[in-house]
Amino acid sequence: MPGAPVKALLFDVFGTCVDWRSSIIRAGEAFGRAHGLGAVEWAKFADGWRARYQPQMETVRRGQRAWTKLDVLHRESLDAVLREFDLGGIPTRDLDEFNLVWHRLDPWPDVVDGLLRLKTRYIIAPNSNGNVALLLDMAKRAAIPWDTILGAEITRAYKPMPEAYLRNVDILGLIPPEVMMVAAHNADLVAAEGCGLRTGFVARPLEYGPGQTTDLTPEHAFDVVASDFADLARQMGC
Amino acid sequence: MPGAPVKALLFDVFGTCVDWRSSIIRAGEAFGRAHGLGAVEWAKFADGWRARYQPQMETVRRGQRAWTKLDVLHRESLDAVLREFDLGGIPTRDLDEFNLVWHRLDPWPDVVDGLLRLKTRYIIAPNSNGNVALLLDMAKRAAIPWDTILGAEITRAYKPMPEAYLRNVDILGLIPPEVMMVAAHNADLVAAEGCGLRTGFVARPLEYGPGQTTDLTPEHAFDVVASDFADLARQMGC
Numbered sequence: 155m156p157g158a159p160v161k162a163l164l165f166d167v168f169g170t171c172v173d174w175r176s177s178i179i180r181a182g183e184a185f186g187r188a189h190g191l192g193a194v195e196w197a198k199f200a201d202g203w204r205a206r207y208q209p210q211m212e213t214v215r216r217g218q219r220a221w222t223k224l225d226v227l228h229r230e231s232l233d234a235v236l237r238e239f240d241l242g243g244i245p246t247r248d249l250d251e252f253n254l255v256w257h258r259l260d261p262w263p264d265v266v267d268g269l270l271r272l273k274t275r276y277i278i279a280p281n282s283n284g285n286v287a288l289l290l291d292m293a294k295r296a297a298i299p300w301d302t303i304l305g306a307e308i309t310r311a312y313k314p315m316p317e318a319y320l321r322n323v324d325i326l327g328l329i330p331p332e333v334m335m336v337a338a339h340n341a342d343l344v345a346a347e348g349c350g351l352r353t354g355f356v357a358r359p360l361e362y363g364p365g366q367t368t369d370l371t372p373e374h375a376f377d378v379v380a381s382d383f384a385d386l387a388r389q390m391g392c
Numbered sequence: 393m394p395g396a397p398v399k400a401l402l403f404d405v406f407g408t409c410v411d412w413r414s415s416i417i418r419a420g421e422a423f424g425r426a427h428g429l430g431a432v433e434w435a436k437f438a439d440g441w442r443a444r445y446q447p448q449m450e451t452v453r454r455g456q457r458a459w460t461k462l463d464v465l466h467r468e469s470l471d472a473v474l475r476e477f478d479l480g481g482i483p484t485r486d487l488d489e490f491n492l493v494w495h496r497l498d499p500w501p502d503v504v505d506g507l508l509r510l511k512t513r514y515i516i517a518p519n520s521n522g523n524v525a526l527l528l529d530m531a532k533r534a535a536i537p538w539d540t541i542l543g544a545e546i547t548r549a550y551k552p553m554p555e556a557y558l559r560n561v562d563i564l565g566l567i568p569p570e571v572m573m574v575a576a577h578n579a580d581l582v583a584a585e586g587c588g589l590r591t592g593f594v595a596r597p598l599e600y601g602p603g604q605t606t607d608l609t610p611e612h613a614f615d616v617v618a619s620d621f622a623d624l625a626r627q628m629g630c
Contacts, residue, residue, distance in 0.1 A: 277532065286563045325523075325545060327523070
């Protein structure tokens with residue numbers, strides 16, 4: 155890549171670093187057994203919970219409500235999806251705990267090793283819409299070796315708002331072309347590129363399960379296109 | 393300790409984790425040789441630079457100026473102390489670079505090992521008045537294993553303002569007694585205790601050189617008093 159050398163890599167997390175769908179399905183199955191919920195299609199439940207993610211954040215982006223961290227949005231969405239699945243009578247305390255499943259998502263198998271390699275040469279940090287406690291708990295549990303946690307709770311802006319990229323760049327004391335956004339989602343990278351950041355695409359064709367139809371390939375001329383985090387590390391000279 | 397279990401430890405950095413004075417003296421000596429500055433008392437220079445730290449932050453705390461990160465305050469103080477020592481004619485670019493000596497301070501010898509032990513059981517993060525880039529550069533250079541970087545730039549409040557403690561606690565998703573502030577400075581811990589945090593005192597009797605007269609002992613009933621970070625880790629069950 156010509157121009158300023160890249161000094162920091164920011165990573166999307168849900169889908170890019172962690173397999174949220176399989177994690178939620180597994181946790182849901184255990185939750186269902188523990189609460190005797192009977193037959194629940196947990197894959198559909200996971201998809202339904204996730205489907206409420208963008209509309210919920212959009213109310214914050216549009217200023218329809220004050221800044222609200224993702225843990226709270228997830229908790230509200232959980233109530234809604236439980237109603238949709240006609241699941242009731244579960245104690246609030248148990249639902250509060252189940253909501254923290256988002257703190258316990260498993261990384262894709264290539265992530266931790268790839269990040270350890272990238273960390274030797276670059277600052278590595280999440281730039282996620284997840285709140286700090288969520289990302290910290292996830293990192294501690296799965297040994298994800300972030301140098302620091304950045305993202306929406308720090309910038310007070312949900313991606314893809316420009317502030318969600320540019321405030322992180324400012325906090326790092328860098329200029330946009332010194333920072334690369336890495337994501338499995340074309341829209342995230344297009345927004346980052348619009349702010350002057352470098353971009354790295356890593357396809358995650360199973361993020362939405364076996365029938366995934368979106369984000370299977372890079373749809374723009376991103377700076378780096380990698381098959382996984384090991385390939386990304388190699389291409390970044392690590 | 394009775395009550396809520398401690399889940400996160402926040403650390404003061406300048407003086408508590410790193411030996412800023414010796415680091416500045418060494419860097420000053422090298423800078424003086426490179427620029428042919430002749431005989432400069434670098435210990436006094438270091439003390440003079442540091443002496444401007446609290447008054448500079450106070451202008452931000454009082455709202456006399458907008459939020460300003462510590463790198464900028466350090467740079468202004470460097471100009472002032474250079475005038476005081478009658479040192480002129482140094483190119484701005486070289487001074488900008490010398491200002492980053494605060495990003496390259498050496499930890500006390502017990503810090504990295506102690507933090508690695510504490511990290512196995514607790515979230516560990518700096519709660520420093522230093523800005524994020526300063527703390528990140530320092531951590532990358534010296535292998536300080538923070539889980540994330542917190543502090544004044546994240547909270548937009550310089551210690552000992554209550555927000556400088558309580559906003560970090562909120563970001564961690566915890567309540568004040570679940571968080572312990574660790575510092576070599578009585579005033580920092582008294583402020584943290586006033587916000588409901590637990591407190592850990594680690595004496596650093598050489599922070600201000602061989603003639604230090606302050607903060608030699610804990611002057612209040614802190615939750616933990618440790619001789620160094622190894623002792624702190626032992627007392628915290630690590």
